[in-house]
Amino acid sequence: MLVFTRRVDEAIVIGDGIEVKVLRVGRDSVRIGVSAAPDVPVHRREVYDQIRAANAAAAADPAELPALVARLRARVGTSE
C-alpha cells in the first residue's frame, strides 16, 4: 500500500486521472471526495468485499451446473 499524509483540500491522483481529495477531517472519520471518469465505479471497501464473498460462494464448476439447474427447477418457485 502506498501511504500519503494529506491535509484538508489536498489530493492524490491515481493512474491517469482518478483524484482522491481530503475534504474534511473529523475526530473519527475523514470525508473523502473521488473524481473519476463517468464510467469508473467507486465502492466502499466493505460492500465490495461482501459482493466478492457472495460471488465466490456462488461460483460453480461447469461440471456441477446440470445437477444444480435440475435441483433449482425441481425445488424453486418463481414468479413466472
Place this chain on the structure above:
Amino acid sequence: MSDSLPVDGIVTFAEGLPGFESQRAFVVVASSEMAPFTILRGVGADGPSFVTIDPRLVDPAYPTTLDRVDLARLKAAGDEPLLWLAIIAAREDGSFTANLRAPVVINPGAMCGIQIVAVESPYRVDHPLPMV
C-alpha cells in the same frame, strides 16, 4: 421479459466480477430446458460459472433503473433492452439464495456486462428463493 433477449457470443466484462476481476469474457447460456434459469459462464479453463435468474422473477417489484455511472459502464443510453441476472448460490441445507443486492446487468447491444455494487440497497446478497 428478459428471457426473449438473445445474447449470442462473448460478453465483455471490463472489470470482471468482484472476486473474479481478471475474468473479462463471459457467455450467457439459455435454453427452454433450463428456463427460467440461465448460466453465466466465464470463458476459459478456470472460468467461474454461475446459475442466474432475472431478479424480477424473484421479486416482481425489483427496480431495474441504473445510475449514470452504471449506464456509462454498460455503454447504454438507458432506453435499450438490458439483461438482468441475479447470481444464485446453494446453501448447505439444500435451499437457494439469489444475490439481489448486486445484480449482473448485460447490454446485448454493446455486448458488455457489469455487476452492480450499489452503495445502499434494501436487498440482500442472499435473498432466499422460495421452495415449492
